[in-house]
Amino acid sequence: MSVAEETGEEAAPAAAARSSRPASWRLLANNRLAALGLVLLSLVVLVALAAPLLPLAPPDATAPAERLQRPLAAGHLLGTDHLGRDILSRLVWGTRISLAVGISASLIAAFFGSLIGLVAGYAGGRTDHLMMRGIDMLMAFPYILLALAIVAVLGPALLNALYAIAIVNIPFFARNIRGITLGLARRDFVEAAKLSGKGPIRVVATEIFPNVLPTIVIALSTTVGWMILETAGLSFLGLGAQPPQADLGSMLGEGRKLLFTAPYVSIIPGVMIFIIVMSINLLGDGIRDVLDPRLRSGALAHPSARTQVKRRKVPEMPAEQEGALDVVGLQTEFSIGRDVFRAVGGVDLRLGKEECLGLVGESGSGKSVTALSIASLVPSPPGAIVGGRVMREGRDVLEMRDGELRRLRGGEISMIFQDPLSSLHPLFTVGDQIAEAVRAHQPVSRAEAWAKAVDLLGAVQIPNPKERAKSYPHELSGGMRQRVAIAIALVNEPEVLIADEPTTALDVTVQAQVLKLLDDLRHEKHTAVLFITHDFGVVSEICERVAVMYAGRIVEMGRTEEVLDAPAHPYTRKLIDCVPLLDDPDRRLDAIEGLPPPLNRLPDGCAFAPRCPRAKPDCRAGDIPLGEVAPGRMARCLYPLVDDADAPADAPADTHADTHAEAGQ
């Protein structure tokens, strides 16, 4: 191992640790908008706190002689109101009151709401039911209306407005916290605490509360701006602060009477409310992003119609195309943060006309990404095709215009995916979904397309197709759904069908039926199939040829019987050993010691070398080509198993058992 590689190994995990787990503070500061919010808010709060120390005119001192001076007047930076009071001074003092009232209301709501949520969620049962029905009742009111009713009872006053806004926000906290508590109350660590003899109050305080706190903070950060706005609103209506006391809302309300003569009197406090609420919202969004990674995860995958093609290496256009589909040097990467995951690292495949080619590998080997890349269905970003060609009838799919690609997808090349429930649209009938595929490629009427859909449902052996066409996916069984998916894929008689683990999510018995159906239909319709699976049992049943993938590259390819009987690549050998029983295809492929290499740090040379019992130093040295080991047999290995004479005499001791096993073959 070279020095450079060693340091590379060292540096990479450190970088990963840095990028995946930065301190919350750093994250918040990195979010420029949140930082802006924080700065603005801090400024406002500081000024409000410092109000008594600032050289301001008394906020309530009237001076009729100086009434309604415009902003920038001498001695009055922001002018004066109808009583000659200094607006700047009133603004600072009003901000102080508005902030205090809004924040107090938030804290009161958070306290009582969280308390109710904790009690209801922890107690469960009837207590929970009763408390939550009460909360629902409060939520049945339009928000501000309830606050108005409360003020109506208590009478207009700032403190009453504070109570009213606090009360109407209690349900929001109660529901959020109760949901989290309910989940936590059944967790093991809470049970353990109970068994250790802690009383319910201590369990809630020491075990549950710390876990609930982030949610409370998120809820607070999203509501505090809102509550400042609402208390200001009540004051604006004249139901909150009463003169001479003034918060921002009542300043605005009083200024409104002068709207036509002196608009600045009402505009200025409005700007202040706006600044406060916006900075809190900016900060709140930032806090939520930091504390609630679920909301952020969506930021990564960008839903685009087709995969970005940023090819560094473009192989020459093949002169003539023999197969139904030729994949040449295909490379697909995912860029996540600073890491680049090479999911497909140069794949060459030829799918002959009417042939069924199996593509086999462990999960993460790149077989599904290969399939999606062929139809440009890899989500971009993070995915991008960075090299190679996908040839179909002399055209490169990667260079097609959008319209051309659209006609190709579902027309000449169609796909079936692994999970039929998530792959079908839940809100359309299955007949509708098949008919839609028909109309995307054939100029037929709605009725004709529907008739065709019903026909095809019959062809995929769904009983009573006429009625079943009107069913929604959730009304069908898993096997039925996959038949529907097959119908969608075959309705336009494609020349190439890419089936991405179409039977993996199904019951074993159903698997066999679906497999048989697929096999019958492909012979009947002369369709070439690229069949992706991790299951050699399935491959041996329907595939003429098989390609084995490991860490994003094909490591072996050949006729199915030959590969299965005498694998040339040590990885294939191991993979087949994992599935000794064809009637137990669900067996997990975890019997190979070690793990596949991380795709963002692929080793030089053979990617399987670290797990390979036969690996020699030169296996790790450089790129190993996919060489022909026998006519029609390819393997990416320096020491293929086919020719045992070449096997290294100085094999490491731990391969001893394996060599024996091979000899026994």
Add this chain to the structure above:
Amino acid sequence: MIAYIGRRLLAAIPVLFGLSIIVFLIIAAIPGDPATAILGSYATPENVERLNRQLGLDRSLPEQYLVWIGNVLQGDFGRSYSLNRPVIDEVLERFRATLILAGTSLVLCSIFGLLAGIVSAVRQFGWADRIITFLVLIGISIPSFWLGLLLILVFAVDLRWLPASGMEAIYGGGGPLDLAKHLILPATTLAVVATGVIARMTRASMLEVLRQDYIRTARAKGLSERRVIYRHAFKAALVSVIPVIGIQAGFVLGGAVYIETVFQWPGIGDMLVKAISTRDVLLVQGGVFVVAASYVLFNLAADVVQAMFDPRLKP
């Protein structure tokens, strides 16, 4: 579907019952003597005595409730002392104006919120997305009562394009065109916050949906991107946005209180604020009950619409 609506209606009954208790308690919770509070401090002792008898305030609370709910079910919410007319007459008249305003706003915020959310999601991280996200942030941060004042200054005072207040012109008013002119400013102002919230939710739920396998299937079928977005993705996203629109209806109804005050729109919010200032408690009670009850029914309607879109919710 009809069975579903029936079941939802039945489920609404306990909610309405609980609501009526809370509204009823408005009177009982008033500190001091409710009758004096209702009639004002200048009321004669005889009048106070008579009202006490009328409201049954000399009896126990459950009895009082039964008397009250009995009257309410017959449409009798008592008499407003400040207006000297039956509460129900005033409330219904005002509520009509509020429904026109809030209904228009709800339509506006649904259309613009959904559109903005879709564009934002489809162009995630692009310029359109950034601009919309920025506008949404302003929209949900701006005090609506202040925005109303600004719009009056610009469009009514400076440009003189639109009337500043009221529901119809005092001279030669009336007619749909006149109403529409008066509606534009208040309905827009009222819609701003809800538009922002709906746009945010639509964006989030579109992004979620666009990652789903069935969108990949739709693309693999060879559908046009327009069809993938507007038929497949939007329909699925709408299912989760509809309840949000239902909640926004509550905020729009409540926010109407501010907007009606700013634009002097003769709606129920304007009535409530005046009633609170004059301590006309029966008027407040009647107004709150009618609005809250219709909000419950509206949410029920939102549930039904959601079930119509989502076959999985249908039993």
